[in-house]
Amino acid sequence: MPAPEPSPPQSSPSAAASHSGAYVLAEAAARARDIRAATGGRPLVARVPPLPTPPPADAPTAEARAAGGALDRILRGPSGLGTVSLRPARCEGASAPVEAPAAPAEGSPVPGLYHHPVPEPDPVRVAEVGRRIKSWALDEVELYPEDWEDQFDGFSVGRYMVACHPDAPTVDHLMLATRLMVAENAVDDCYCEDHGGSPIGLGGRLLLAHTALDPLHTTKEYQPRWAESLHSDAPRRAYRSAMEYFRGAASPSQADRFRHDMARLHLGYLAEAAWAQTDHVPEVWEYLAMRQFNNFRPCPTITDTVGGYELPADLHAGPAMQRVIALAGNATTIVNDLYSYTKELASPGRHLNLPVVIAEREGIADRDAYMKAIDVHNELMHDFEAEAAALAAACPVPGVSRFLRGVAVWVDGNHYWHRTNTYRYGLPDFW
Ligand SMILES: CC(C)=CCC/C(C)=C(\C)COP(=O)(O)OP(=O)(O)O
Ligand SMILES: [Mg+2]
Numbered sequence: 018m019p020a021p022e023p024s025p026p027q028s029s030p031s032a033a034a035s036h037s038g039a040y041v042l043a044e045a046a047a048r049a050r051d052i053r054a055a056t057g058g059r060p061l062v063a064r065v066p067p068l069p070t071p072p073p074a075d076a077p078t079a080e081a082r083a084a085g086g087a088l089d090r091i092l093r094g095p096s097g098l099g100t101v102s103l104r105p106a107r108c109e110g111a112s113a114p115v116e117a118p119a120a121p122a123e124g125s126p127v128p129g130l131y132h133h134p135v136p137e138p139d140p141v142r143v144a145e146v147g148r149r150i151k152s153w154a155l156d157e158v159e160l161y162p163e164d165w166e167d168q169f170d171g172f173s174v175g176r177y178m179v180a181c182h183p184d185a186p187t188v189d190h191l192m193l194a195t196r197l198m199v200a201e202n203a204v205d206d207c208y209c210e211d212h213g214g215s216p217i218g219l220g221g222r223l224l225l226a227h228t229a230l231d232p233l234h235t236t237k238e239y240q241p242r243w244a245e246s247l248h249s250d251a252p253r254r255a256y257r258s259a260m261e262y263f264r265g266a267a268s269p270s271q272a273d274r275f276r277h278d279m280a281r282l283h284l285g286y287l288a289e290a291a292w293a294q295t296d297h298v299p300e301v302w303e304y305l306a307m308r309q310f311n312n313f314r315p316c317p318t319i320t321d322t323v324g325g326y327e328l329p330a331d332l333h334a335g336p337a338m339q340r341v342i343a344l345a346g347n348a349t350t351i352v353n354d355l356y357s358y359t360k361e362l363a364s365p366g367r368h369l370n371l372p373v374v375i376a377e378r379e380g381i382a383d384r385d386a387y388m389k390a391i392d393v394h395n396e397l398m399h400d401f402e403a404e405a406a407a408l409a410a411a412c413p414v415p416g417v418s419r420f421l422r423g424v425a426v427w428v429d430g431n432h433y434w435h436r437t438n439t440y441r442y443g444l445p446d447f448w
Contacts, residue, residue: 124437127355128448129388131395132432138179145188147175150195158254160203165212171440174198181316181430184423186325193263194323197275198316200255201282207252209286216290223283229256231276267322270330278315285311289369296367304374305347305393313353313431314346320423321416328420337408338417344401345424349431351394356435356442358387384447401428 126132154160154169161169178195185191206212208222225246233243247257264272288307292299299307321328332338354370361368371393376386405421435442 124439125444126432126436127391127444129391129395130352130355130432131398132352133429135180135183135426135429135433138176138183138430138433142179142188142191143175145175146178146191146195147173149188149192150174150199153192153196153258154199154255158251158258160199160251160255171438172199172202173434173438173440176437177430177434180433181427182320182323182423183426183430184324184419190266190323190325193266194316194319196255196259196262197319200252200259201279201315203255204252205286207250209290216294219290220287223286226253226256227280227283229253230260230279263319263322267319268327270333271319271322271327274330274333275315275319278318281310282312282315285309292369293366298367298369298374298377301371301374301378304369304371308350308354308371309343309347311350312346313349314342316431317345317349317424317427318342320427321420324419324423326416326419328416332412332414332417333420335412337404337411338420341401341405341408341421342424344397344404345428348394348397348401349428351390351397352432352435355387355390355394356438356444359443359445360441384445387445387447398428 151169174195178191178198182191182194185194204223204226206214208214208219208226209216228243229247233240235243247253260272263275267275285307289311291297292307318333351371354372358370358372361370361373367373371390372383372387375381375389376383379386379389381389402425405425409418409421
């Protein structure tokens with residue numbers, strides 16, 4: 018007989034009620050009132066230490082437009098049937114969404130994919146981030162051998178990060194996200210995937226690399242061996258250095274939030290690897306659970322550090338905010354599954370992604386499975402936007418709305434990067 022499903026602890030009526038969305042929102046509103054009272058109404062945008070480099074001369078016109086569009090959407094709320102009650106009253110009659118300028122020539126969106134175009138990222142910033150990240154990769158962490166240069170350039174990380182963080186006050190702030198993005202991909206490529214990665218022994222490698230983010234505290238005898246190990250391969254050098262820069266700008270709780278997200282990511286890698294080792298294709302919901310961990314989440318959740326402010330830890334940890342973050346992370350990661358589908362089909366062995374798992378487990382044609390994966394993505398996106406709008410309305414404090422806006426523009430920038438990265442991705446021939 019199958020074991021009964023575990024149910025959440027329900028020690029009191031209020032614990033049971035806490036599973037209703039209404040309770041969560043009411044709780045968020047009460048919490049916001051408490052915090053406003055405790056801070057004497059001061060804005061809840063805590064400061065993080067300023068970074069040394071002054072802002073570049075580039076005016077963030079396009080950036081402001083991108084951020085404004087995303088905030089409009091969040092505060093405007095969902096627009097489908099039956100969603101009127103979710104719309105924040107103060108946004109009734111909000112201005113029309115800001116139109117993005119002409120889309121770039123390259124890359125087509127997945128047909129039918131619910132997404133929002135973003136303005137072209139500022140080319141001055143893109144070039145500067147591109148220049149600095151290459152110098153970091155080559156001179157500070159010796160990230161890759163010469164013959165990987167094309168792939169490094171083709172990844173276009175400058176364009177990615179400038180599109181995702183239009184509110185970064187300076188290029189130094191953008192570099193915090195850019196180094197981490199490169200380091201995360203180095204670990205994925207070199208430990209898990211096609212640059213020498215393998216599921217065999219992955220747990221040990223990941224754990225030791227994780228200590229570059231979450232340091233070992235041990236005896237005098239063993240500490241030096243550990244410290245040396247952080248320089249012994251490219252993924253660890255990259256994690257160590259990127260984290261050192263990040264810690265210099267983040268508050269302790271922002272750094273810890275990031276470590277937690279990275280532990281989640283590593284757990285997701287391990288489940289994916291375990292399934293690959295036994296050639297197991299999980300059920301669709303199991304795949305979605307794995308992909309909620311093997312996920313872009315560590316990237317949007319640093320939006321406040323990159324923006325030069327802090328969403329206080331308690332507001333980040335609230336269940337409504339956690340749900341919004343998870344939905345956003347899941348939507349962005351399914352975007353990857355859709356855009357990287359043909360690349361992964363062409364790679365050796367079976368690479369799991371949502372269309373592949375749906376086709377296999379639900380016994381449907383590849384094209385139908387791909388279309389169903391688009392529907393899954395779209396539902397996640399609509400849920401993300403509805404829940405973000407509800408949270409912004411229930412908890413109208415500046416740190417919350419700015420953070421939600423930061424997550425929303427990250428989601429849009431991530432889609433932009435996948436769509437335009439034709440060096441890396443190409444759509445299947447299903448239309
Ligand atoms: C940047 C970051 C936190 C990455 C973590 C996990 C990751 C590499 C993805 C979510 C992207 O998925 P995937 O491994 O399938 O990447 P590609 O399709 O190879 O670009
Ligand atoms: Mg992929």
